[in-house]
Amino acid sequence: MAATKLRRNRGFTLLEILVAIAIFALIGVASTGVLNSVIESDQLSEERFAKLEELQRAMLTIERDIMQMTNRSVRVNGEANSVVVSGGEDVMSSDAGGLAFVRSGWHNPQMLLPRSTLQSVGYRLQEQELQRVYGNYVDNVIGYEPKVRVLLSDIEDFQVSFLTDEEKVEDAEDWEEIYSSEVLPLAISVTISSKTFGEIRREFLVGGANSDE
Template identity: 30%
Template structure:
């Protein structure tokens, strides 16, 4: 009677070598996959930061290029110029083109301000009405985070840069000049030729943005 052929399996050493090769290949594959995921996350974060900056610049340009001559009254009934700015208060102005898709009964003009909040964020502020009452609450939205420096400059008719507007006058003097004997707001309006914004963030470093002002004499 013929004996069955003897079957030969893997030895322990061969199994250990195969396992070692598999572990090395798995480690290499994991390292490559981890690198791809990390690179993807880095690129996504960079794109998000770029999108945030682009949206902030677009929002500011859209506001500043629609400045109009419309002084307002604040919540205390005091007059404020159509546009004013200084290092301590930031920038505030009236703009046109406030969209109204729902057809609300309101003006298409909007009062807007830009300033730095207590968390060092560049904030856009707007009010739902032009001439405010004491209960008129501002609406705030953060445009850029972690801003270490913010400077506004204004180009006057002599092509000289000023750090406040109206140039060479305080806001109080500018607002009092808007008062008429009847207590209404005068239509005097002297906009700068251009407005420059210098902003510094850890992500983007020093940025310089220049905006032309409509209605200014070139």
């Protein structure tokens, strides 16, 4: 009777304790792995969401500028120039396609600032960055360096094409890849190749509504 009671009160053996420790260790390792996976997934989701917001802001900026495009030329090196829109390879010293024009609607409340409501803007690709190039004045003095705002990073290619005949809007082959004219085009197509989102193409009616492809 006493021997039976002693066996019941002897507690755990060393082997049982080691087995229990091993089980708890495995559970801890598995839990840590799951937690790290959840944290990494959350970080990737936040980074992708931030890039998506950046892309949306860039598209809204491009849309606003193109829809406010106006029939105004810019002096080149202080000399008169009749071209109102330029686009294609090497425009704006771009590594790919480029675009340059003048837009209206630049907010200047009660004309308090020493500038007009017109602004010369351009888009280009340099060092895998989609950049918006702009100045405070439409006709800047010789030697003036324009301001540069990076819209998107990790961009592999940037191309612009132009539509001048509304009867050919359905045919992608009729979009012109090089454009330099005294007349505004009917529509402008922008194609961005992103490492994150792949190829993105948007078509904008100049001075009107826009549509996606």
